Amino acid sequence: MPEKTYREALREAMTQEMESDESVVLMGEDIGVYGGTHLITDGLIDRFGPKRVIDTPIAEGGFTGAAIGMAMMGMRPVVEMMTWNFSFLASDQIIQNAAKVRYFSGGQVEVPLVIRGPNGGGVQLSAQHTHSLENMYGHFPGLKVVSPVTPHDVKGMMLTAIRDPNPVIFLEAGALYGTKGEVPEGDNAVPFGKARIAREGDDVTLISYGRQVNLCLRVADRLEEEDDVSAEVIDVRSIRPLDEDTLVESVKKTHRAVAVQEQWRLFGVASEVASIIQEKAFDYLDAPVIRVSGAEVPAPYARNLELAAFPSEEAVASAARQVLYQEVEA
Amino acid sequence: MPEKTYREALREAMTQEMESDESVVLMGEDIGVYGGTHLITDGLIDRFGPKRVIDTPIAEGGFTGAAIGMAMMGMRPVVEMMTWNFSFLASDQIIQNAAKVRYFSGGQVEVPLVIRGPNGGGVQLSAQHTHSLENMYGHFPGLKVVSPVTPHDVKGMMLTAIRDPNPVIFLEAGALYGTKGEVPEGDNAVPFGKARIAREGDDVTLISYGRQVNLCLRVADRLEEEDDVSAEVIDVRSIRPLDEDTLVESVKKTHRAVAVQEQWRLFGVASEVASIIQEKAFDYLDAPVIRVSGAEVPAPYARNLELAAFPSEEAVASAARQVLYQEVEA
């Protein structure tokens, strides 16, 4: 299989769908003439023209709303949120219109819309440009929310997203746009609602998504080496719908779990994961599910502070050891 | 102690603080001349004049941002969000500026700001006007989020909110504006970060906030009558900071817990509560923490559907029975 970057895989999925379906259009700030600030859409305006690759003013709410309108008319807009940090400005459109208009119209319309862009921290982007919004959008019925981490999945899930008749919040691992991985040619559509077992193991389950999956994989290697512990790593990848079964099955096997997220602790994905596991695998758990999250502070700029704010290998390894060697009463 | 409505208690707190501190001003849509759509601010423009009771255009982002600016200058604005459903339009200002400007200015400014208004469902307000946003705002460091349910607490927590040097998201139980309760004259400031034990009990802990506290109290009575079960009811009331200790202590006593919320299940407050309890009281739990939430649908208009969408006494009672009579292995 050819190796491609995350960026190329993403572009490939969009290009493929644009070629096969005229109703697919791209919209966003500087995605056309400028080439896309992350070069995801580079070259596409030359290929598909400005009516299908639409540069917009800096008006996140306005163009997201317009895209919802297009989707209600049967088009399939793929909107670039230059970064998800700007999406608060579009959150009214996303949550109040995209997520709900099908319901409050009594099913008279569909909203086949994808909103995509980089999510999570980068390098020193500081407080206003560092957010992980999977829990925020994942909370609202009517939306689907996904967060692929491999080049394979970003292509496959984008294919699925564009074909889905519902609004999809597509959270890219922005920090990994340049990373390579195997990506099949053609159609590798990845269904939503299925977690991926990124590494099999028996002793403890590390649950994560986005770039923290790579962190968990590194920790798993380390646990193997240093503790002779076999860790299973699960890439949740679909935030809504959430694949509870795969999580629960894994924990039934390992009896111990750590949930890792870059986002803040309160009301985050890890809390949901812990909550589901204790509910559905209560009798299998040999230790509480421990969460590892970002520090409860707005993202700082200085690199040393920033590194301390993101989940680290040490923090995940230590959480794993905590659940592994915990004395259990009762 | 005099009985007052929730609405009166709220108005009393604001009036008191306005009288004692010139820097306190009110802002919002139709809070002045019109009297406030929920009559919370009725009469205050006559008393304090239009420079302190500021009617705004329909521009949630704009006036919230302006209030942040005022707060940075040492004023203490209390902003009415006519309902929290409109706050998505201000979420960029709230999350990107109010919550973070102190941090990214290296501590050079404070934002003593209160944003208040009704949260949660009413009667048939339907999809766009029915949201419980405590988890959404509660996720972000830099904000404080509270959700008082009694007239006593709404006054006491508003006093605390106005005096707090930080931005406070003040979520009122809009459906209860007309309900009465004892409210002391003068200063009954209620500290943030302390949950309230609304009813003591030994067998199971029902954890909730906002109007669901009343629901839990009714269920507790019913469990007492029908099952001879003594339920403890905890009113979380402070969402961020969250009083983990009170929850954990209660569960260490009862060994069983149900978390109830009107909001949707995924990434909600109940998930956080379950997650904390399983982490901190793992060895004390005799059953998994069960969550009762709103149906995973945008709020419907028809009354029968709406009632089915909100948590019911039956659902809470049945969850309590589930954790009470669960067979526990291990």
Added chain:
Amino acid sequence: MPAHLAGDGVVVFFTQNVPQSGKGTTVAAESQRTEEESVEVREEPSENGAVASADGEHLVDLYKKMILIRIFEEACQRGFRQGKIGGYLHVYIGQEAVATGFLDAFKEGDKVITAYRDHPHALLLGSDPKAVMAELYGKGTGLVKGKGGSMHLFDVERGFMGGYGIVGGHIPLGLGFAYAMRYQQTDHITQLYLGDGSMHNGAFHEAANMSGLWGKDGMNPCLFIIENNQYGMGTSVARSTAMTDLAAKFDAYGIENEKVDGMDIEAVLEVAHRATQRVRETGRPYAVEALTYRTVPHGAADFFEKYRTKDEVKKWRERDPIGLLEHKLLERDVLDEESLEEIKGEMKETIDEVVRFANESEEPPIEELYSDVYAGQDEYLGEE
């Protein structure tokens, strides 16, 4: 033919096939009327231009529509006070000429979108008044199955794209429709209704700007119709902006604009056909500010109105659009007092029947709670 008010058993009484012979009012410079058309006004205005004035029959038709709206809205207010209608209810009383006039220029395939004061738009597009009322009553026979209520009427088949409750939030959607209609190479347009109060919201600004921009390439046939009823809730235009010429605000977006007396159905009609035609032909947006007034409180739950004087309301009532039209009909000997009363009487009966239907309909089945959340295979992702 306008299936219009043709609900099950509801009398259809609007004139069909209204010939449009010019009768005095100005014809837009760039358009010309063809001779002797006998097309339906609502469905197909003149091929290549605006209508001039409406003839008598046409006016009677419009009168009936306005009466329908008025009596329907009054019935809603009663239903609300009786506790039959819940949630928020906003009626169109006093503003009838605006939607009635503009929708006279509606052509099949066009799209209409508005905020929450949306009953007339549905009714005028031909939604069954029974289904509309049943919606407000929260019944399964409702226009959107009881799921949306007063603020969320939809009749997509007839071009009505809703019905939205967040002030300003629907505006960007309207441009999207307009873009799509050109992208799909049709000559349809969006009629986008908005309130005076919504214009100070960011959503309006972003949308209007993009509409103007896309219009440069002929990609935004969007007619902005400002229902300037002088207030956003209790806040007058002058208390919400320092620059109160709302039409002129569109200058900032390169969108041509004008004002019209929204109480005078003939004036509305003239601009409606002219502007609609122009937008259709150019693919560029256009804005019309209709000056009107709601002679009732903002919402049905409002019980006092500190923000305006009785006197002011009274003055505007003197220019009530229905009163004005009655005056014209009488003056021009199109109808006499008796026929006016007759029309109202018939309409009352119709609406009584509508209310009865709504009242007697069943609540939606509980399974409806879980449907329409998602399209496709996964309608519901929760439990049970």
Added chain:
Amino acid sequence: MPAHLAGDGVVVFFTQNVPQSGKGTTVAAESQRTEEESVEVREEPSENGAVASADGEHLVDLYKKMILIRIFEEACQRGFRQGKIGGYLHVYIGQEAVATGFLDAFKEGDKVITAYRDHPHALLLGSDPKAVMAELYGKGTGLVKGKGGSMHLFDVERGFMGGYGIVGGHIPLGLGFAYAMRYQQTDHITQLYLGDGSMHNGAFHEAANMSGLWGKDGMNPCLFIIENNQYGMGTSVARSTAMTDLAAKFDAYGIENEKVDGMDIEAVLEVAHRATQRVRETGRPYAVEALTYRTVPHGAADFFEKYRTKDEVKKWRERDPIGLLEHKLLERDVLDEESLEEIKGEMKETIDEVVRFANESEEPPIEELYSDVYAGQDEYLGEE
């Protein structure tokens, strides 16, 4: 006295006590110059009006400031390429005359707010360039302790209220400052800087409208300064709006406005003093669109510029504000080539020292991660 660039050991070289004798350019009609002032321009412009043209010494002072900015910004670009500066970095090269001119009219107590292209504003208000550079280097000696970086400079003591990264998001804050300053009964004003691209965002619209509205009661002394550098990232003004007269957009809010050649420091100076005075006196907002150009890429990480031609950049470079000012200084015999070179040479040394300071400073202590989250007792609510 302008503590200005008086960082630890950094040479202070701006002239203090600049007399302002009119020299040719127009004086605003409504204001008159007093005779022979020897106040500091930046701190106290003429008591009752605008300055006219700057005299030679003043121009030299401004020249030094512009050179400071230019050389500082170039050092930033190098730091970025060397990996010493992280995150997003946006420099002001080509636009120097705008902030330099407007901040000449700054009076103590005034507030300044801008977006992320914020280095010059801090420097001109007198922030220590060492602290500014250390901030960009992510050091504990930084202006905001290394917590904010390039986009979030603050120096509240000197009136600099930041430094914001969300386009348009800072605009409403500026009105709030302005309201507060009147509420607190001072005669201070806000200088609110914004980009051309931000004007199509809802935040701008809502804020400008409220500013105009509050200004009617004299409650919004806010000077909007549009840094129209022709592009928002890669999108030209003409590709972001159909109505490209940005100053005139303020008409929609009842805010008077004008344009100025933002490359000509004297022109900027004239309008800056006049407009500032006017806003101060009336408590009403005013808007000035400064036509300028960034002759460098949008952000330091941008490596190609498909959206504009080299030729276009070249043409604007011919009107480089520093070049234009040098031309004036030479032509008027205020300075000769040699002194220009000397000034630049000194400034380079200064900036070398600034860079050395930033480079050698320590990273912030790790405890800083947890401070400044909340004010008051609960600085940190997380664990550890």
